């Protein structure tokens with residue numbers, strides 16, 4: 001199968017591309033290498049893909065998904081069977097600072113890709129949504145059947161837009177669309193703006209870590225290999241239109257997550273306790289029954305093991 005994968009230089013995109021190449025699929029990877037975080041990490045991920053045993057099946061194109069002409073050329077030249085759309089301007093907090101970056105990539109970029117699918121006959125579109133669409137919903141765990149009309153960040157609003165837009169395209173043009181609501185994904189090659197990376201970096205440097213919501217956050221931390229298995233299952237099992245939670249299915253207190261990092265580093269963190277940030281939700285725990293049933297999704301990795309894998313990677317990559 002030939003998959004057009006957007007966000008290939010990103011954390012999740014890199015791992016999904018690796019998994020697709022591992023089983024011999026062809027990957028047309030798109031990324032504009034945005035400077036939202038360290039570009040050299042994105043380049044290092046691409047270098048890994050270019051060294052893969054099946055690298056002959058990997059093509060990287062530095063393109064912006066919101067550029068209609070560029071995307072039209074890519075679809076014409078490469079004629080993908082499926083689209084796996086993981087590119088985004090990610091991050092809840094940054095969406096308060098720079099909302100237009102979210103408008104351009106998440107809203108316009110997704111529309112551009114769906115238009116390409118429509119006109120170039122691509123019938124299967126798998127895309128990243130987010131647990132943030134549940135907004136301030138108090139009922140836990142979050143289920144796909146819950147209402148998601150009350151986002152509390154611009155980022156979340158764009159992800160909700162992606163879901164409803166994909167629904168319209170599935171109805172109008174018969175494009176099979178699957179939206180995946182990821183929940184705090186972590187693991188090797190992870191994002192420098194996310195908690196685990198920041199905690200590890202600061203603890204190793206002897207600097208304080210910022211603990212928002214006074215540590216009362218609860219997150220459904222999901223290890224990258226579990227997320228990737230869910231994405232691959234979604235690519236292999238098209239539905240007319242479905243939305244799935246992809247998580248571990250277990251809320252973990254932020255302080256326990258920090259404890260796992262401290263244990264692994266054998267060093268206690270100096271903690272700066274701070275209030276809940278605007279746009280952040282206090283708890284995200286997922287009901288994953290639907291993915292278990294329809295995608296045969298079975299998360300395997302717990303926080304202790306996952307954090308350990310991340311730290312092994314971090315120390316080796318940054319030569320600490």
Ligand SMILES: NC(=O)c1ccc[n+]([C@@H]2O[C@H](COP(=O)([O-])OP(=O)(O)OC[C@H]3O[C@@H](n4cnc5c(N)ncnc54)[C@H](O)[C@@H]3O)[C@@H](O)[C@H]2O)c1
Pocket residue numbers: 006007008009010011012013030031032033034035042063064065066085086087088089090091104105109128129130131181182183184185186191
């Ligand atoms: N990591 C998580 O915990 C998490 C949680 C929920 C949802 N998500 C979603 O999963 C997807 C992947 O996230 P990630 O953690 O790998 O983020 P990431 O930032 O590491 O990857 C996104 C990639 O998209 C690229 N990109 C941004 N704008 C682009 C554009 N206009 N054109 C082409 N490429 C562009 C970036 O350069 C980056 O490499 C995103 O859609 C994100 O919103 C992630």
